[in-house]
Amino acid sequence: xxxxxxxxxxxxxxxxxxxxxxxxxxxxxxxxxxxxxxxxxxxxxxxxxxxxxxxxxxxxxxxxxxxxxxxxxxxxxxxxxxxxxxxxxxxxxxxxxxxxxxxxxxxxxxxxxxxxxxxxxxxxxxxxxxxxxxxxxxxxxxxxxxxxxxxxxxxxxxxxxxxxxxxxxxxxxxxxxxxxxxxxxxxxxxxxxxxxxxxxxxxxxxxxxxxxxxxxxxxxxxxxxxxxxxxxxxxxxxxxxxxxxxxxxxxxxxxxxxxxxxxxxxxxxxxxxxxxxxxxxxxxxxxxxxxxxxxxxxxxxxxxxxxxxxxxx
Amino acid sequence: xxxxxxxxxxxxxxxxxxxxxxxxxxxxxxxxxxxxxxxxxxxxxxxxxxxxxxxxxxxxxxxxxxxxxxxxxxxxxxxxxxxxxxxxxxxxxxxxxxxxxxxxxxxxxxxxxxxxxxxxxxxxxxxxxxxxxxxxxxxxxxxxxxxxxxxxxxxxxxxxxxxxxxxxxxxxxxxxxxxxxxxxxxxxxxxxxxxxxxxxxxxxxxxxxxxxxxxxxxxxxxxxxxxxxxxxxxxxxxxxxxxxxxxxxxxxxxxxxxxxxxxxxxxxxxxxxxxxxxxx
Numbered sequence: 001x002x003x004x005x006x007x008x009x010x011x012x013x014x015x016x017x018x019x020x021x022x023x024x025x026x027x028x029x030x031x032x033x034x035x036x037x038x039x040x041x042x043x044x045x046x047x048x049x050x051x052x053x054x055x056x057x058x059x060x061x062x063x064x065x066x067x068x069x070x071x072x073x074x075x076x077x078x079x080x081x082x083x084x085x086x087x088x089x090x091x092x093x094x095x096x097x098x099x100x101x102x103x104x105x106x107x108x109x110x111x112x113x114x115x116x117x118x119x120x121x122x123x124x125x126x127x128x129x130x131x132x133x134x135x136x137x138x139x140x141x142x143x144x145x146x147x148x149x150x151x152x153x154x155x156x157x158x159x160x161x162x163x164x165x166x167x168x169x170x171x172x173x174x175x176x177x178x179x180x181x182x183x184x185x186x187x188x189x190x191x192x193x194x195x196x197x198x199x200x201x202x203x204x205x206x207x208x209x210x211x212x213x214x215x216x217x218x219x220x221x222x223x224x225x226x227x228x229x230x231x232x233x234x235x236x237x238x239x240x241x242x243x244x245x246x247x248x249x250x251x252x253x254x255x256x257x258x259x260x261x262x263x264x265x266x267x268x269x270x271x272x273x274x275x276x277x278x279x280x281x282x283x284x285x286x287x288x289x290x291x292x293x294x295x296x297x298x299x300x301x302x303x304x305x306x307x308x309x310x311x312x313x
Numbered sequence: 314x315x316x317x318x319x320x321x322x323x324x325x326x327x328x329x330x331x332x333x334x335x336x337x338x339x340x341x342x343x344x345x346x347x348x349x350x351x352x353x354x355x356x357x358x359x360x361x362x363x364x365x366x367x368x369x370x371x372x373x374x375x376x377x378x379x380x381x382x383x384x385x386x387x388x389x390x391x392x393x394x395x396x397x398x399x400x401x402x403x404x405x406x407x408x409x410x411x412x413x414x415x416x417x418x419x420x421x422x423x424x425x426x427x428x429x430x431x432x433x434x435x436x437x438x439x440x441x442x443x444x445x446x447x448x449x450x451x452x453x454x455x456x457x458x459x460x461x462x463x464x465x466x467x468x469x470x471x472x473x474x475x476x477x478x479x480x481x482x483x484x485x486x487x488x489x490x491x492x493x494x495x496x497x498x499x500x501x502x503x504x505x506x507x508x509x510x511x512x513x514x515x516x517x518x519x520x521x522x523x524x525x526x527x528x529x530x531x532x533x534x535x536x537x538x539x540x541x542x543x544x545x546x547x548x549x550x551x552x553x554x555x556x557x558x559x560x561x562x563x564x565x566x567x568x569x570x571x572x573x574x575x576x577x578x579x580x581x582x583x584x585x586x587x588x589x590x591x592x593x
Contacts, residue, residue, distance in 0.1 A: 056469075
């Protein structure tokens with residue numbers, strides 16, 4: 001794995017914003033975290049189209065909404081904790097209810113924030129955002145996907161929540177990858193079980209499939225980058241053809257990808273679905289990669305779960 | 314402002330108050346008290362101050378209005394109907410299924426509503442965003458927002474006020490309806506935001522204190538706001554909650570309850586008498 005390119009999705013976010021900067025309708029807002037969220041990359045290039053709202057995320061979301069009413073496509077950025085958490089109600093009432101063109105760039109999602117600990121490790125954001133009507137949610141797997149997702153979000157009318165990580169993660173998509181909003185991606189075909197993964201867990205899912213191959217298990221791997229609206233067809237097909245599902249996400253097992261997959265399959269094609277994610281608990285301080293192992297968010301735990309899912313068939 | 318104009322605006326304010334009573338009575342719910350208190354301000358905004366076109370509600374260069382205290386939508390709807398954004402007959406459909414007049418303002422449902430509001434403290438942020446947009450686009454439209462005095466207990470209001478002051482948004486006017494009553498009682502007994510003027514001044518605003526029912530004072534305040542450069546303006550408007558309906562005036566309990574048939578008749582008789590006096 002030494003030659004695998006690693007890059008944080010937040011870096012891709014900054015780069016994509018820079019590409020969008022030439023457009024007249026683009027504005028970028030931040031709440032005093034431009035260096036960390038990487039909106040600073042945009043700010044450097046387009047200082048006149050960047051507005052620092054200071055440490056006031058709730059107001060930033062409302063300001064973004066007001067700007068959007070006049071025709072701007074507004075990217076509003078902060079950490080996931082403050083974008084989806086602190087400003088939840090502003091996102092709901094000022095952005096999503098009037099269906100305004102605000103794109104929320106939420107970085108530092110999940111426990112891979114690392115040493116900052118539980119107060120900043122947001123594992124609830126997807127669950128929160130998923131309940132809001134009009135909201136589209138994207139959780140990219142790597143920098144290639146993240147950059148294209150940002151460009152797609154800019155062209156997609158209405159609110160979009162984009163989830164990015166702090167940690168450099170392995171690139172799983174090739175340079176010629178084409179991101180399609182709302183479409184799941186089958187990265188590896190298989191017939192015994194399907195691993196449905198999102199975000200940085202996609203790379204782990206691919207590694208888990210390799211581990212399972214050693215045990216004679218043929219696992220399918222699907223990347224769900226768009227969590228809402230979710231690609232029902234690809235999930236139902238996987239359920240029918242493989243008969244067992246494991247979901248893998250760096251988010252609470254409550255209400256995120258796992259919840260979304262269960263909602264689809266319990267109605268359309270009930271099969272055993274086992275959810276791997278952050279159990280109903282807060283994170284803690286530590287080096288990011290170490291924490292991922294401590295919380296069971298790795299290939300070995302996915303493979304173990306896959307075997308359990310197969311046993312339930 | 315000449316006397317003819319002042320008379321016209323006074324009549325419109327009276328009709329706005331009738332719309333508030335008509336709407337809330339038919340809905341059997343809503344917020345008449347705070348709606349009645351801003352009728353004179355809305356009359357001035359929509360019939361003297363603001364550049365809007367009912368035939369083209371989304372006109373790019375229009376002035377914007379955000380009712381940050383969104384629960385007083387009945388007054389806004391009456392003003393919009395009188396201005397011609399939609400038929401006056403719709404006032405009776407307030408808060409009913411299939412109506413374009415939601416319990417709180419929605420820009421999705423209602424022509425002329427520039428921002429969806431209702432959750433207190435959020436409207437002013439959107440107004441700040443609109444004013445920033447005017448500056449960024451080099452357009453001369455102005456942005457107006459009305460806040461409740463209780464509403465400004467919300468912390469978000471001060472986040473917005475800080476940004477507006479720092480950005481020197483002189484195209485923004487925030488009017489505070491200072492009627493001294495909120496749902497649970499008088500401001501002092503709940504959690505007073507006073508002194509309101511000093512707070513806005515501290516956030517870099519030009520503050521003008523007026524009687525919110527005196528059209529001459531309203532006129533002078535908005536003219537002074539327009540003349541003020543480099544600062545947003547806060548018009549601190551002393552108002553009477555329930556203004557124009559005797560039994561509702563200065564009564565906390567009329568914050569969020571609708572007049573029944575008998576109360577409706579009394580209110581309409583009083584407002585019709587006031588209108589007849591203005592027309593005499």
